[in-house]
Amino acid sequence: MARAGAMATGEPGAEGGGLARRVERHPLAALLLALAIVLFLWLVLADWPEELERWLGRKRVFVSALFNGITLGGLYFLVATGFTLIFGLMRNVNLAHGSLYLFGGYLAYSTVQATGLWLPSFLVAFVLVAIVGLLLQVLVFRHMEGQELRQTLVTIGLSIVFADLMLWVWGGDFYQIPTPEWLAGPIDTPIVLDVRPNGEAVYLRYPRVRLVIFAASVVIGVLLWLAINKTRVGMLIRAGVDDREMLAASGVPIQLLFALVFAFGAGLAGMAGVVGGTFQSISPGEDTRFLLASLVVVIVGGLGSIPGAALGALLIGLAEQFGSVYLPTYAIVFSFLIMVLVLAFRPQGLLSVR
Amino acid sequence: MAVARPGLPAATTAGETAGGIPPSAWITALVLVIMPALASDFFLVQVFGWALVLGTIALSLQFLAGYGGMVSLVQMTVAGFAGYMVAILGTSGLTQISLGWPFWLAVPVAILLAVLFGTLSGALAVRTAGIYTIMITLAIAAAFFYFTRQNETVFGGFLGFNGVRAPVFWGIDWRSPVPFYYLCLGWAAIAWGLVVWVVRAPFGLALQGIRDNPRRMAALGFDVTAHRIAAYAFAAFLAAPAGILLTWMNGQIAPGTVGIGPVIDILVIAVVGGLGRPIGPFIGALLYVLLRIFALDALVALGLSGQRFQLLIGLGFLVTVLFSPDGILGLWERARHRWSAPLNRGGR
Amino acid sequence: MARAIAERLSATGTVNALELRGVTKRFGALLALDDVTLSVRPGERRAILGSNGAGKTTLLNCITGDFPASSGTIRFFGEDVTRFPAHERIRRGLRRTYQISLLFGGLSVLDNVYLACLGVSRGRFSLLRPRRDDALVESARALVHAVHLDEVAEKKVAELAHGQQRQLEVALALAGAPRFLLFDEPAAGLSPAERADLVAILQGLPAHMGYVIIEHDMDVALRVVESVTLMHEGRIFKEGTPEEIEADPEVQELYLGHGRG
Numbered sequence: 019m020a021r022a023g024a025m026a027t028g029e030p031g032a033e034g035g036g037l038a039r040r041v042e043r044h045p046l047a048a049l050l051l052a053l054a055i056v057l058f059l060w061l062v063l064a065d066w067p068e069e070l071e072r073w074l075g076r077k078r079v080f081v082s083a084l085f086n087g088i089t090l091g092g093l094y095f096l097v098a099t100g101f102t103l104i105f106g107l108m109r110n111v112n113l114a115h116g117s118l119y120l121f122g123g124y125l126a127y128s129t130v131q132a133t134g135l136w137l138p139s140f141l142v143a144f145v146l147v148a149i150v151g152l153l154l155q156v157l158v159f160r161h162m163e164g165q166e167l168r169q170t171l172v173t174i175g176l177s178i179v180f181a182d183l184m185l186w187v188w189g190g191d192f193y194q195i196p197t198p199e200w201l202a203g204p205i206d207t208p209i210v211l212d213v214r215p216n217g218e219a220v221y222l223r224y225p226r227v228r229l230v231i232f233a234a235s236v237v238i239g240v241l242l243w244l245a246i247n248k249t250r251v252g253m254l255i256r257a258g259v260d261d262r263e264m265l266a267a268s269g270v271p272i273q274l275l276f277a278l279v280f281a282f283g284a285g286l287a288g289m290a291g292v293v294g295g296t297f298q299s300i301s302p303g304e305d306t307r308f309l310l311a312s313l314v315v316v317i318v319g320g321l322g323s324i325p326g327a328a329l330g331a332l333l334i335g336l337a338e339q340f341g342s343v344y345l346p347t348y349a350i351v352f353s354f355l356i357m358v359l360v361l362a363f364r365p366q367g368l369l370s371v372r
Numbered sequence: 373m374a375v376a377r378p379g380l381p382a383a384t385t386a387g388e389t390a391g392g393i394p395p396s397a398w399i400t401a402l403v404l405v406i407m408p409a410l411a412s413d414f415f416l417v418q419v420f421g422w423a424l425v426l427g428t429i430a431l432s433l434q435f436l437a438g439y440g441g442m443v444s445l446v447q448m449t450v451a452g453f454a455g456y457m458v459a460i461l462g463t464s465g466l467t468q469i470s471l472g473w474p475f476w477l478a479v480p481v482a483i484l485l486a487v488l489f490g491t492l493s494g495a496l497a498v499r500t501a502g503i504y505t506i507m508i509t510l511a512i513a514a515a516f517f518y519f520t521r522q523n524e525t526v527f528g529g530f531l532g533f534n535g536v537r538a539p540v541f542w543g544i545d546w547r548s549p550v551p552f553y554y555l556c557l558g559w560a561a562i563a564w565g566l567v568v569w570v571v572r573a574p575f576g577l578a579l580q581g582i583r584d585n586p587r588r589m590a591a592l593g594f595d596v597t598a599h600r601i602a603a604y605a606f607a608a609f610l611a612a613p614a615g616i617l618l619t620w621m622n623g624q625i626a627p628g629t630v631g632i633g634p635v636i637d638i639l640v641i642a643v644v645g646g647l648g649r650p651i652g653p654f655i656g657a658l659l660y661v662l663l664r665i666f667a668l669d670a671l672v673a674l675g676l677s678g679q680r681f682q683l684l685i686g687l688g689f690l691v692t693v694l695f696s697p698d699g700i701l702g703l704w705e706r707a708r709h710r711w712s713a714p715l716n717r718g719g720r
Numbered sequence: 721m722a723r724a725i726a727e728r729l730s731a732t733g734t735v736n737a738l739e740l741r742g743v744t745k746r747f748g749a750l751l752a753l754d755d756v757t758l759s760v761r762p763g764e765r766r767a768i769l770g771s772n773g774a775g776k777t778t779l780l781n782c783i784t785g786d787f788p789a790s791s792g793t794i795r796f797f798g799e800d801v802t803r804f805p806a807h808e809r810i811r812r813g814l815r816r817t818y819q820i821s822l823l824f825g826g827l828s829v830l831d832n833v834y835l836a837c838l839g840v841s842r843g844r845f846s847l848l849r850p851r852r853d854d855a856l857v858e859s860a861r862a863l864v865h866a867v868h869l870d871e872v873a874e875k876k877v878a879e880l881a882h883g884q885q886r887q888l889e890v891a892l893a894l895a896g897a898p899r900f901l902l903f904d905e906p907a908a909g910l911s912p913a914e915r916a917d918l919v920a921i922l923q924g925l926p927a928h929m930g931y932v933i934i935e936h937d938m939d940v941a942l943r944v945v946e947s948v949t950l951m952h953e954g955r956i957f958k959e960g961t962p963e964e965i966e967a968d969p970e971v972q973e974l975y976l977g978h979g980r981g
């Protein structure tokens with residue numbers, strides 16, 4: 019009794035037909051989301067009445083938490099997107115992802131130290147970390163395909179080894195990658211924080227580098243989404259996510275695809291390391307921190323989904339920043355609570371692909 | 373899953389093998405019991421006591437992973453949670469937080485709360501299956517670690533609690549090496565015995581059926597989710613007292629005890645020892661402790677920093693996972709039986 | 721309590737054992753079940769026929785709750801079980817076998833059946849080891865005997881011949897006190913002798929135990945059922961007695977003509 023082969027269930031428009039359909043399918047969620055956005059916009063743009071200040075404190079605090087949360091979300095997205103991409107295609111939960119992030123950061127730091135060039139350090143970090151990813155895929159994971167747990171255990175072992183090797187080379191210090199001059203300093207935004215008694219408005223000044231980096235991560239996210247949804251390689255990747263056997267049977271050089279995606283995902287983590295090293299700092303332990311951020315982001319957003327990673331990253335970034343401003347000793351609970359709620363009500367993640 | 377799993381034991385022939393405890397087990401037990409006569413105080417507590425406690429925590433992971441197919445990284449956290457609870461409910465150096473309950477109240481309540489914590493973690497982790505387990509439990513473990521570090525009011529923040537000591541009762545000072553060693557040995561033996569017993573009982577059998585074939589088990593009337601959660605509860609019950617012992621041993625509990633490092637170490641111990649049988653984690657733990665104590669000196673002698681210990685652990689773990697997924701236990705058994713392929717290899 | 725009432729109702733014939741209304745199942749864009757409405761009386765024995773991919777197995781999966789139906793309602797002895805997880809339906813007396821044997825290869829035959837008996841007993845979470853004269857072990861032995869597997873009772877299932885594994889599938893479905901059974905091609909791959917054995921087992925079931933059987937082999941199917949449902953492309957296409965179905969020209973054309981019979 020040969021069982022009918024798995025069906026191709028290509029659902030045209032399920033993802034692409036996008037917004038309108040989503041809204042139609044989840045009217046309540048869409049409404050709440052729209053309300054939340056409007057509320058935030060109002061909170062950012064309006065002149066806060068006294069009453070509100072009593073509840074939420076100074077507007078300055080709120081707005082900078084918001085900006086910090088969004089830009090941190092951008093960073094989380096950069097890290098998590100490689101993680102989710104690798105999982106989506108290869109079912110490999112790469113728990114050494116945080117090490118790749120930290121390695122990228124250290125590489126960039128050393129590059130900037132040696133040459134003083136900031137932008138090229140991205141290239142260095144991307145290429146070298148991508149090579150590490152490539153080697154991992156070719157030398158290790160290729161030989162254990164389908165053994166998910168074993169692969170994951172290997173990545174744990176690797177993360178321990180990498181952490182110690184990096185500690186050996188770079189020591190235990192905190193490093194910050196210096197911001198290049200053209201990005202240094204704050205930028206004046208048109209957002210009014212306060213109106214002085216004399217009628218003079220106080221505007222929000224925000225670090226230029228964070229805004230630029232955030233914009234860059236949005237661009238990367240959009241490009242990635244386009245690449246996956248509109249190009250041939252992207253189509254192959256999506257086909258691989260849906261049905262790997264079919265992809266293998268269709269004559270695509272699947273191993274090459276795996277290696278490339280792994281390298282690319284790793285390279286993204288390396289680049290994220292440069293970003294993280296620039297607007298925060300890098301030190302031992304940051305690997306774990308960003309691995310965890312990636313885990314929570316993809317659990318919340320939906321493992322394997324890039325829009326999911328974006329949404330998850332934004333939520334976690336905001337939760338972390340607002341948490342640390344308004345409830346410092348319980349800040350971590352916020353991100354965690356989001357994860358718990360998602361697991362309880364939508365275990366496959368908010369925007370999961372399946 | 374590539375990590376070797378124990379085969380299902382026969383349910384209907386249980387009891388027939390009860391008389392067949394191998395002589396090696398008797399000898400091991402005897403040596404462990406008369407250990408205080410053989411070993412110095414340092415060895416007794418810092419080597420054997422520590423190994424027994426870590427082994428028990430790793431045993432709770434072995435139970436979940438080996439018999440339930442769920443690699444839970446939250447076991448060290450459950451143990452640490454119990455440690456925190458004794459510190460908070462009982463007495464510690466941090467008098468403004470600790471409630472000062474007597475030990476006979478603080479300890480059972482701490483265990484109870486830790487079991488609750490483990491069960492809730494399990495309930496979250498089993499919402500999704502397979503490889504998600506590792507991710508979710510790791511996230512829970514990390515959240516707890518960061519939380520204890522951040523939270524001053526209940527968990528004492530970065531420094532945690534010191535001065536958390538084993539009690540004195542029945543005229544025995546349980547802090548002194550020999551009684552404390554027996555405490556560790558006692559709980560390790562009970563935990564080991566419980567696991568050996570439970571995996572042959574209907575509950576354990578069903579758990580293993582669920583590991584191998586959850587869909588069929590549901591079609592036989594088993595509530596797969598409830599069984600898995602119950603397994604987490606049982607595992608937490610094994611780990612919690614061990615966590616309290618660990619806290620007493622160190623005299624303190626701090627975020628470092630439940631950090632990502634120790635959480636992963638428990639996994640390393642269980643996997644390197646072998647997930648195949650309940651004795652595996654103890655072998656792994658002894659090896660880990662010996663390495664931890666003596667490798668440091670060796671590394672320093674070689675001109676390397678003692679920090680390179682982690683490298684050693686990581687490499688050891690990698691080699692195990694790559695070349696002997698069923699750990700030292702598997703290696704040994706293979707050598708003994710000259711079998712090459714473990715059962716169920718690569719089964720999905 | 722509710723169960724007792726339902727049982728009494730069923731005895732008077734007012735409640736169907738199975739009652740499906742508008743059951744639909746989608747796999748992505750594929751409509752595997754399209755608005756299936758079906759009722760089976762208690763004690764009724766019904767065959768479901770249909771070509772490859774007609775949706776027969778999917779129908780069983782929706783009935784047992786292996787996966788949920790996309791829409792529609794399913795009643796089991798009057799009780800709406802549409803939202804019930806699989807194990808709740810099983811505990812209410814529904815049983816099934818799988819088209820591709822789903823057994824515990826590492827366990828003995830007896831232990832497989834023991835697990836099945838345990839699943840519908842109260843001792844699922846028991847921490848007490850079964851004794852040799854345990855009631856569950858006894859009933860497992862009886863079942864092994866009933867499906868003629870005594871000789872291999874202690875053997876590991878992985879070492880069993882295909883035919884014996886199929887028989888064990890049936891045994892797992894008979895554990896406890898089933899009220900209604902679903903067989904998914906139990907005769908697949910059996911030798912003629914084994915088929916005869918299977919027919920004997922099915923015919924020997926107590927009269928109140930109704931079942932639905934998916935079977936391609938008309939010889940087997942028509943000897944053990946009193947009614948037939950034909951499926952095609954996810955829809956119910958025809959219902960009738962075996963004679964009516966066999967005689968139907970449309971059926972001959974569509975199914976028997978180029979079926980696998």
Ligand SMILES: Nc1ncnc2c1ncn2[C@@H]1O[C@H](COP(=O)(O)OP(=O)(O)OP(=O)(O)O)[C@@H](O)[C@H]1O
Binds near residue numbers: 021771772776819
């Ligand atoms: N889990 C699944 N995911 C996706 N498609 C499925 C799944 N199960 C079944 N299908 C599809 O649904 C359709 C009906 O399948 P089903 O197994 O119910 O057919 P069947 O009538 O039992 O056929 P057969 O005689 O081969 O057993 C087929 O096209 C099949 O490919």
Ligand SMILES: [Mg+2]
Binds near residue numbers: 777
């Ligand atoms: Mg079928």
